[in-house]
Amino acid sequence: MKINNIKLKDFEGNAVDLMQKYANENLLIIIYNNDCMGCTGRGIPLAYDFQQKYPSIKVVGIHSDFPNREGTKENINAIFTSGEAPFPIYIDENHKVYDQLKADGTPHWLLINKEGELYKSIFGSQDGAQNRLFYSLESMLEEQ
DSSP: OBOOOOEEEOTTSOEEEHHHHTTTSEEEEEEEOTTOHHIIIIIHHHHHHHHHHOTTEEEEEEEEOBTTBOOOHHHHHTTSTTSSOSSOEEEEGGGHHHHHTTOOSSSEEEEEOTTSBEEEEEEOOSHHHHHHHHHHHHHHHHTO
């Protein structure tokens, strides 16, 4: 499935379309929320590990906002020991992108190939989901 746009906001409130910004790049996107313990405890560290292991893949975070669980530059960066995100994170106001891409919950992973096609959509952060994600990353890179 071709993804035409993923419209979000950066920390300054500027509109960003990930499909334009990262055109012709392999993307690993984690859709998450700061209030999700599986996201902050397993998902975000896993995204960081994949960023280190697969330099040919651009890792991007999408903080999906839900009522009373909105992300700001301050509270998003506060979950990182350095006080700054190790990869770009964008804000999904009113969880529009979460709905658009049919996320099953948080964390939800999207693998998008260089052609802008959704290669794989995976929910979760526990061992089974981590394994599916790892094998999907490997497969996507082998096919290129």
